[in-house]
Amino acid sequence: MATTSRPDALTFEVADLIGRVVTQYHIEYEQAAARQSLTGAQAKVLRLLALEPIPMRRLAEKLQCEPSNVTGIVDRLESRGLVERRPDPHDRRVKLAAATEEGASTMHQLRESLNSAQEPLARLSGQERETLRDLLRRMLGEEAGTPDEYRELSLSTVPGTP
Numbered sequence: 004m005a006t007t008s009r010p011d012a013l014t015f016e017v018a019d020l021i022g023r024v025v026t027q028y029h030i031e032y033e034q035a036a037a038r039q040s041l042t043g044a045q046a047k048v049l050r051l052l053a054l055e056p057i058p059m060r061r062l063a064e065k066l067q068c069e070p071s072n073v074t075g076i077v078d079r080l081e082s083r084g085l086v087e088r089r090p091d092p093h094d095r096r097v098k099l100a101a102a103t104e105e106g107a108s109t110m111h112q113l114r115e116s117l118n119s120a121q122e123p124l125a126r127l128s129g130q131e132r133e134t135l136r137d138l139l140r141r142m143l144g145e146e147a148g149t150p151d152e153y154r155e156l157s158l159s160t161v162p163g164t165p
Contacts, residue, residue: 024123035116039109046113048076049102052086053110056101059088073100085109 010018029043036046044066051057051065059077063070077100080086085106091097102110124132140146 027123028117031117035113038116039113041109041113044072044076045080046110048073048100049080049085049106049110049113052100052102053107056089056099058091058097058099062100080106 032046033043036043039046041049047066048062051062057065059073060070062077063073066073077086077088081088084103087101087103088098089101091099127135
């Protein structure tokens with residue numbers, strides 16, 4: 004009969020610490036979203052769309068949910084003027100969801116209000132943040148390095164403002 008080794012105390016501690024950081028981030032993210040009159044799900048969709056226009060089906064994949072769920076969320080964001088649907092210039096059968104200028108500005112305000120989520124990372128040097136990022140990506144089975152979508156992200160600029 005095969006035996007499996009139990010995780011050691013360090014593994015349990017690391018898993019617990021990751022869980023606590025994630026919980027802290029989610030609580031603050033939900034609170035920041037509420038200050039912008041958004042649900043957590045709406046804020047997540049707007050966060051992705053503020054980076055780039057995304058086909059509805061791919062948006063559902065990124066959120067790991069059914070496309071019908073994304074449709075309802077995008078409908079509500081669109082009714083508030085935060086998101087718009089437009090045809091994909093490469094395939095007119097596909098609809099892209101995209102943040103409007105107001106949506107990008109709302110997302111910028113939400114990001115700016117995420118103090119405690121940013122504060123623990125601010126305690127780390129740039130090199131330490133890169134190492135942490137690479138370790139987390141390795142844990143997820145992803146390649147190290149920064150994806151282009153994050154390279155383009157600048158918290159100091161908002162579309163439509165100088």
